[in-house]
Amino acid sequence: MTAMAAILTAGVFAVGAMPARADTLQQALTEAYRNNPTLVAARAQQRATDEGVAVEKAAGRPSLNANGAVTEFLKQNSTSFFAPDRLFNVGVDLGVPIYSGGAVKNAVRAAEERVQAGQADLRGTESAIFSQVVAAYMDVLRNQALVGLNANQVSVLETNTQATSDRFEIGDLTRTDVAQSESRLALARSDLQTAQANLIAARENYIALVGQAPNDLQPPPSLPGLPEDVAMAVDLALENNPDLIAARERAQAAGYDIEVAGAGRLPRISVFTGYDYQNFLGSVPSQILNPVDPTDPGTAPGPVITTPQSASAAQAGISFTLPIFQGGRPAALQRQAQARASAALENVIAAERDVISQVRSAWSSWQASLAIIRSSQIAVDAAELSLEGVRAENSIGNRTVLDVLNAEQELLTARAQLVTARRNAYVAGFTLLAATGRAEARDLGFLEEGLLYDPALNYDRVEGKWWDWQRDPDPVTITTSTADTPAQTAAVPELEEITIERDY
Numbered sequence: 001m002t003a004m005a006a007i008l009t010a011g012v013f014a015v016g017a018m019p020a021r022a023d024t025l026q027q028a029l030t031e032a033y034r035n036n037p038t039l040v041a042a043r044a045q046q047r048a049t050d051e052g053v054a055v056e057k058a059a060g061r062p063s064l065n066a067n068g069a070v071t072e073f074l075k076q077n078s079t080s081f082f083a084p085d086r087l088f089n090v091g092v093d094l095g096v097p098i099y100s101g102g103a104v105k106n107a108v109r110a111a112e113e114r115v116q117a118g119q120a121d122l123r124g125t126e127s128a129i130f131s132q133v134v135a136a137y138m139d140v141l142r143n144q145a146l147v148g149l150n151a152n153q154v155s156v157l158e159t160n161t162q163a164t165s166d167r168f169e170i171g172d173l174t175r176t177d178v179a180q181s182e183s184r185l186a187l188a189r190s191d192l193q194t195a196q197a198n199l200i201a202a203r204e205n206y207i208a209l210v211g212q213a214p215n216d217l218q219p220p221p222s223l224p225g226l227p228e229d230v231a232m233a234v235d236l237a238l239e240n241n242p243d244l245i246a247a248r249e250r251a252q253a254a255g256y257d258i259e260v261a262g263a264g265r266l267p268r269i270s271v272f273t274g275y276d277y278q279n280f281l282g283s284v285p286s287q288i289l290n291p292v293d294p295t296d297p298g299t300a301p302g303p304v305i306t307t308p309q310s311a312s313a314a315q316a317g318i319s320f321t322l323p324i325f326q327g328g329r330p331a332a333l334q335r336q337a338q339a340r341a342s343a344a345l346e347n348v349i350a351a352e353r354d355v356i357s358q359v360r361s362a363w364s365s366w367q368a369s370l371a372i373i374r375s376s377q378i379a380v381d382a383a384e385l386s387l388e389g390v391r392a393e394n395s396i397g398n399r400t401v402l403d404v405l406n407a408e409q410e411l412l413t414a415r416a417q418l419v420t421a422r423r424n425a426y427v428a429g430f431t432l433l434a435a436t437g438r439a440e441a442r443d444l445g446f447l448e449e450g451l452l453y454d455p456a457l458n459y460d461r462v463e464g465k466w467w468d469w470q471r472d473p474d475p476v477t478i479t480t481s482t483a484d485t486p487a488q489t490a491a492v493p494e495l496e497e498i499t500i501e502r503d504y
Contacts, residue, residue, distance in 0.1 A: 025137050025220040026446040028210050032133045033126075033441055033451070035211040037479040042125040043453060044475075049118040050459045052111040060104035061466065062096045085283035091276040095319075101266025102259055110256035117249035119455050123242035126441065127434040129209070134430045136206040140214050142423040143199035144492050146416055150192040151492075153412050157185040160408075164401055177401040184405045196490030203488035211480055213488065223429045225438055230363040233436055237359045238352065240437030247344070247351035254341035261337040264330035265323060273316035280309045355435060362432040369425035376418035383411035 033039065068090035076083045097104070161181040167173040206214050227233035238244065323330070387407040393399040433439040441447050 023215045024218050025134065026444075028133055028137050028206075028214075028217075029130055029441075029444070029446060030448075030451075031212060032129055032210050033447065033453075035479050036129050036133075036209060039125055039129050040478050042122050043455065046118045046122050046455050047458050047462075050115055050455075050462050052114060053108060053459075053463045054465055056104065056107040056111045057463075059107065060097055060100065062094060065093045065095075067091050067093075083284075084280040086281050087278065087283075088281055089276065089278040091274060093272065093274040095270055095272045097268070097270045098318075099267065099269040101263030101268065103263035103266075106256040106259040106263070110253040110260065113249045113253035113256065115459055117246040117253065119459075120242040120246035120249060122455055123437070123440055124246065127242065127437070127439040130439055130441075130444075131427075131431055131434045133206075133209050134220075135427045136202065136209050137214075137217060137220065138423040138426050139202040140199070140206055141217055141219070142419055143195060143202045144217075145419045146195045147192070147199050147490055147492050149412060149415050149419070150188065150195045153408070154185070154188045154192050156408060157181065157188050157405075160401075160404065161185050173401065180402050180405060184409070199490045199492075200488050207482050207485055207488070211482060213485055220426060223426070223433060224444070226429055226432065227363075227436065230360055233359045233363055233432060234356055236436035236438070237355045241351075241355045241435060242437055244348070244351045244355050245437075247348045251341070251344040251348050254337070254344040257337040258334060258341055261333040262330065264326070264333060267323075268319075268321040270319045271317070272319055273314070275312070275314045277312045278310060282309050284309055358435040359432065362428050362435055366425060366428035366432055369421050369428055372421040373418065373425060376414055376421050379414040380411070380418055383407070383414045387411050 069088070071087040071089075073083065073085055073087070161178070164173055164178050164181040168175065168178045203214055227236060387404075387410075390399050390403050390407040394401070394404050430439060433443075441452055
């Protein structure tokens with residue numbers, strides 16, 4: 001383990017003996033991976049994006065349609081002597097697109113690029129959730145340690161105040177000394193209340209992210225694969241950052257959209273065939289040839305001809321459509337697509353700048369926190385020695401009560417700063433991993449076999465489907481509610497001596 005990694009994992013959050021059972025950071029991340037609603041919703045949204053490929057492919061596939069109708073003629077045309085009273089007709093039509101100007105091909109390519117972008121977005125959501133969980137986990141540890149430090153300070157000041165009052169009673173100290181002790185005790189109690197409120201808020205935030213209450217969290221493990229320098233971190237991010245990858249894929253998709261829009265000016269060719277059947281349901285009257293002339297009674301009627309009550313027809317052919325003029329619509333659509341593609345290209349640069357800024361800022365915060373850890377540890381050691389000396393000098397009258405109170409406060413401040421710096425260093429280190437695209441479940445390797453969600457599996461399942469009646473099971477809620485989780489308190493493990501360990 002390097003010195004930096006050791007600094008991050010030193011046990012500075014201990015406020016008591018380690019419990020028999022405790023939650024680990026790996027368990028928290030695993031639970032969030034399974035049960036965080038934002039992450040689970042992002043997976044469902046990606047499955048919806050996957051269907052875009054099948055939707056676009058359908059435009060280039062054969063289509064088969066059936067139509068039918070039953071018509072009752074309520075009033076016939078006065079010139080129609082042999083019109084039917086009713087009609088039943090049914091038809092079947094098959095169309096097969098042959099050429100669509102490249103619209104289908106490019107629309108499918110654009111949809112495939114958007115699937116890739118969505119998968120990168122899902123990676124980004126996963127690493128963002130993990131970053132929030134790590135921060136929440138470390139916040140609980142830090143705030144628990146701060147509650148322990150402030151509770152210890154209250155206990156010490158209560159003893160000091162009682163001792164000061166006793167010495168005042170025998171005339172060894174003044175009323176001013178007592179007032180100073182009481183003032184510091186009141187402030188310490190106020191700080192303890194603030195620390196307890198912050199601990200409750202941190203625990204509730206942990207529940208919102210993970211789905212269950214924290215249970216005696218253990219110190220986190222060392223962070224894997226931290227870059228050696230900021231230049232290496234930037235290079236890794238430019239290659240692996242999911243947000244940047246998603247922006248690049250969307251720019252590719254927008255380029256295909258230009259070709260889709262331009263295809264509106266090109267011809268369409270398809271082949272078709274159809275079959276139609278009609279039945280007049282016996283409502284067409286029979287016809288009489290040479291009917292009787294009313295003015296000539298001697299004429300005989302001609303033979304009766306029975307009219308067919310049904311008919312059928314079939315057809316096949318090639319359809320060709322060439323747009324000549326559409327009022328400028330295709331050109332407007334293509335210019336619109338070009339403008340959107342231009343915006344997508346600029347968004348790539350914006351994403352790149354943002355990633356570089358994130359990486360450099362996270363690196364700076366990480367390095368600063370490591371330096372603060374070293375300085376704070378020195379400050380803690382010095383403050384402990386100083387407090388010991390001031391107390392000894394106060395016992396022989398060379399130091400005042402205020403000097404003791406100040407020394408105690410300086411030690412508390414140094415310890416709190418060290419705890420906070422360790423929290424900040426770990427969170428900044430994980431944020432750096434996330435920015436370089438290496439803070440996902442597949443990178444951290446904490447999941448059991450078979451639990452890793454692979455969005456490509458769903459895409460492979462649906463992108464080639466043809467059947468109209470295939471559907472997935474009805475959606476159900478996967479994540480769990482936290483309404484029944486008890487409200488959190490500021491209780492911490494039974495306090496022993498507060499220790500600030502060094503591991504470098």
